[in-house]
Amino acid sequence: MKNFVKYFGLSLVVFFASLMFVGCNEVSLDDIEIEGLPSQTVVVGETFELQVVFKPETATDKRVEWWTPRNDLIKIEEISDTLISVETLGAGRITIFACALDGNITKSVTFEITTGSLNLRFGEAVNGVITRTYNAAPQAVEVTNDYDNVVYEYLKQGESVATTTPPTAAGAYTVKASVNTANYVGESIVELVIQPQTIEVKADNKEKVYGSSDVALTKRIEGQIYDEGVVITGDLSREVGEHAGNYKIIESQKFVASGENAANYDVKFVEGNFYIRKASAKVNVSVSSFYYGCTPSAISYSVVGLKNDDTMEDLGITIEYPEDLHDAGLYNLNCTATTNDYELTYNNARVNVWQATLIVTVANAEKKYKYDEPEYSYTLYNSQNTVDHTKLFYDDTIEINLVRDEGEDVGNYAINAVCDVDLKNYRLNVVKGTFTIKQRDICLLAENAAKRYGQADPELTYLFDSEHYDVPFASEIQVTLTRGEGEDVGIYVITPHFSQEKNNYSVKIENAEFKITPALVTLKVDDVTIPYADPEPSYTYTVDAEGDPLKDDHKLKFNFTRPEGTEVGTYTVSLEVTKEDKNYTISTETGVLTIRKRYLYYNIGALTMAYYQNLDSSSITCVLDEKKSDPNIENISVLSNLTFDLPWENDVGEYDITTSLKEEIPNYQIEFSKGTLAIREAYILLEALDMEIYYGESFSCKLQYKAGSQYLSKNPNADVVDFAYHYYDMAGNEISGYPSTIGEYRIVATPVLPEGKNNYVVSIDEGKLTIKQAEIVATIEDSEIIYGHKVAPKINYTVNGQIAHEITYRYVVTSLDVGEQTINLELIESEGSENYKIVCDGAKLTIKQADVIINLDAKKFKYGEEKDFTCSFGEGTDEIFLQDPSNLYIIVLNEETAVGTYDIICKTAEKDDKHNYNVTINGAKYEILPREYKVKIDNTSKKYGEVDPTFSFTKLDEGDELLDGDEIVLTYTRTEGEDVGEYEITATLQNTSDHFNVTIENGTLEITKRVLTITATALEIVEGQTPQFEYTISGDSILNDDVQFELSCSETSVGAHKIIITITKDNANYDITCESGILTIVAADPQGE
Secondary structure (H helix, E strand, O other): OOOOOOOOOOOOOHHHHHHOOOOOOOOOOOEEEEEOOOOOEEEOOOEEEEEEEEEOOOOOOOOEEEEOOOOOOEEEEEEEOOEEEEEEOOOEEEEEEEEEOOOOEEEEEEEEEEOEEOOOOOOOOEOOEEEEEOOOOOOOOOOOOOOOOOEEEEEEOOOOOOEOOOOOOOEEEEEEEEEEOOOEEEEEEEEEEEEOEEEEEEEOOEEEEOOOOOOOOOEEEEOOOOOOOOEEEEEEEEOOOOOOEEEEEEEEEEEEEEOOOHHHEEEEEEOEEEEEEOEEEEEEEEOOOEEOOOOOOOOEEEEEOOOOOOOHHHHOOEEEOOOOOOOOEEEEOEEEOOOOOEEEEEEOOEEEEEOEEEEEEEOOEEEEOOOOOOOOOEEEEEOOOOOOOOOOOOOOOOOOEEEEOOOOOOEEEEEEEEOOOOOOOEEEEEEOEEEEEEOEEEEEEEOOEEEEOOOOOOOOOEEEOOOOOOOOOOOOOEEEEEEOOOOOOEEEEEEEEEEOOOOOEEEEEEOEEEEEEOEEEEEEEOOEEEEOOOOOOOOOEEEOOOOOOOOOOOOOEEEEEOOOOOOOEEEEEEEEEEEOOOOEEEEEEOEEEEEEOEEEEEEEOEEEEEOOOOOOHHHOOEEEOOOOOOOOOOOOOOHHHEEEEOOOOOOOEEEEEEEEEOOOOOOEEEEEOOEEEEEEOEEEEEEEOOEEEOOOOOOOOOEEEOOOOOOOOOOOOOOOOEEEEEEEEOOOOEEOOOOOOOEEEEEEEEEEOOOOOOOEEEEEEOEEEEEOOEEEEEEEOOEEEEOOOOOOOOEEEEEEOOOOOOOEEEEEEOOOOOEEEEEEEEEEOOOOHHHEEEEEOOEEEEEEOEEEEEEEOOEEEEOOOOOOOOEEEOOOOOHHHHHOOOOEEEEEEOOOOOOEEEEOEEEEEEHHHOOOEEEEEEOOEEEEEOEEEEEEEOOEEEEOOOOOOOOOEEEOOOOOOOOOOOOOOEEEEEOOOOOOEEEEEEEEEOOOEOOEEEEEEOEEEEEEOEEEEEEEOOEEEEOOOOOOOOEEEEEOOOOOOOOEEEEEOOOOOOEEEEEEEEEEEOOOOEEEEEEOEEEEEEOOOOOOO
């Protein structure tokens, strides 16, 4: 339904669009124009905008509806009510209509849509050439634009007939892409070059050891051979030579491709390298180590691993001591050889000059904590110097520094002997001494302190006795002082406490006294003032801030006294202590009680009267001001004892009201505020009486008082008011004399007041004079139509009055939608029409639904694909609807997503939620098919004895594309076995799903051998010792005693001998290389260790 017209059709008679009511200030529309058409001829694919222009521009109602009878050639998109975008879809003649709802004005534009020219472009081409590589599949090319109906023709160079079948064989082709349809034409040419598939024959690099036989030469072929029957043939050889070095692997017979499709392949040969490695030979050197200061012995050697008939002399070996042999250390012997066919390894080709041993013995020492450090001492012994054990060799000297372990706290510390110079020729053995630090003695003294009761404790102090004891160093002794608990008057013990981070001091402690004396407090009675007749006040006192404070928990009790009397005056108030507290010494000072007169203040209210209206003096208020007054505890009443002065006979204004007591009240001071008499204007509310007459009748105006109005005073001293009358039309234009034409007029009366006076405010409401129209009484018969069809009811009428002009009318309908509507008449404005009106009760217009038949199309979709449903209108659909179906929206619901067959759920809705159509839907079904995924289990490998690797798979392109959220989880199994070989990997789908199927291609697990090298470790022993053989294993390890071996050497004489490795338990799952070691047996050291 994507091509349904999306705009309101106006195929209905728009005569009834004039239903709306127009305000008196609205501007009617005279005409419209459509602007924006680029030309009378437009190309397919072009987009432009059309705009409605209103005349006049100030028209109030600018609603517009667009439509076209050919929605298959263009696509219309509404930008605003007056602006649309038009996209041309196909060639042909097209008309677009625009209708303004104000005045039922319709205009149109007509234009031709011609065939468009397409720019066909091959995006893959570089300088007009597309280059591909032969892959045994058709090499189709496409233009980048997504155009329909593109035809491709392929012509191979050297041939004269083109074909639409994409070529497969290598070669050069001319490709032409063309489009020639009713809506578009276009053409483009490109060269297609399919290059041969490159196949590389690469000779594998090979090597052997000097003296061994050549290994077989091999090759590998890289590149894809797509065709069965195409084979690569040829042969290999190498350059001549047997000495160690590099030799090329070359073609002895050139490699070429043969077979039916051999021309599609280009074979290239890549040379390899044949490397003859040097043979490994071991030179076992025999040399003895010695101490610094002794003479070295002679050097001897033997060779193991000679090839062919080679001898030790052929190798040209020379082994010598280094020239710098003197100091203790490990020296490499200078070993050289002239041979190029052997890689020589020299075992034990070094000599060790051992350090001479020196023994240093340090003496013990001690001091007190942080006293000065004493001097240290030591003795020296050289065990290798048999002439003098206290001397070094040669002219050697040594500087020994004695240092002890860091620390100054009490305890024991080691004294060590160190030499800052590198003793490379001597090994220093130190016998350490002990350094002891003892405690320091001190005495801590607390100092006496005192305070008065209630005061805060002073800071407690202490000191150290420096006369008879040591004094501690700063911050090393932390001291706190405490005293006995209690705050009452008395004597308490001050006790010092100490702590030290380390136990460097021995501390003696002495206590002190803390004394608390009574607080000195002065209490002053607070002065107080009360009005006459108030009850006795509660007296208070204040603690003198210059003395000590009085705490809340004191045990003191007090009593206040004064001379008797209630009359106005002053009285002395005293304070006496009735109960003592040992913690206080109390002093007192008297205060004063003052009794004053009771004060009352009254606020006199305001009195308001209208000019010369009734005056009521009883409404004057006299209210006690409680904020300014003392409480009226004796309930004194003054209302009957008051006199007022009211100056009411005056013009509009405000005047003071004065108040006084007729008689004074003893013991009270009474005052009054001034009141206000406000004389305001008298408000006179009048209205002119309305009148209704037919044209030509005479009349006279009358006034009357309105409800709530005050009155004009008849007092001879009051102001006198007169009235004048004027007439206006409803536009505000004053009428000269009396009105004489049909219509409504305003009656305006104005007051005439005395000059300079404002004592009256007169308001007169206007009256209305109505000159009535003649009446036309009409009746309309009830009628019935189909939605969208023409309205034409029958009308009868009579006239009350006389018609002297030609008049016209039009229909007014409440709605053009389905249902029972009301139709009425409306008079059309013309010359003289203002003198008439239509009287009509209206009639019933019944609008019935138009029939619409919708046929749904059956569909099939893959799971996860976007669903696109289509439908058409069937026979019996209303013909007016078919001219413009845009008011009906067709909605297809495709909420189902699971695999299966479902009914297509179709719903309809009308524009603005109306119900003007009787819709019948002929249903259909749609089917959701499962997706098909294909996967290949990845080939993998492991070494014998290892845990199986984590198996994985690769999704193949042959199946459907994997949806977001879909996950393929496999459970793997493989053929049983752990020995070296190949095993098939199979799998089953772990997470089965109703919406996809998975095809699984098996993989292979290859178990390879464990590769390791056992190397006997070179060993040097003294003649007569039993060797303890050691070895190392490089590469992979041996599992679970799968392989067992022994190390042995049958030789026991001085010299270098081979250590033999013998495999006693072999395993086919291992690839083992054995490397023999050298056992060097040296003569026993004559000196010993």
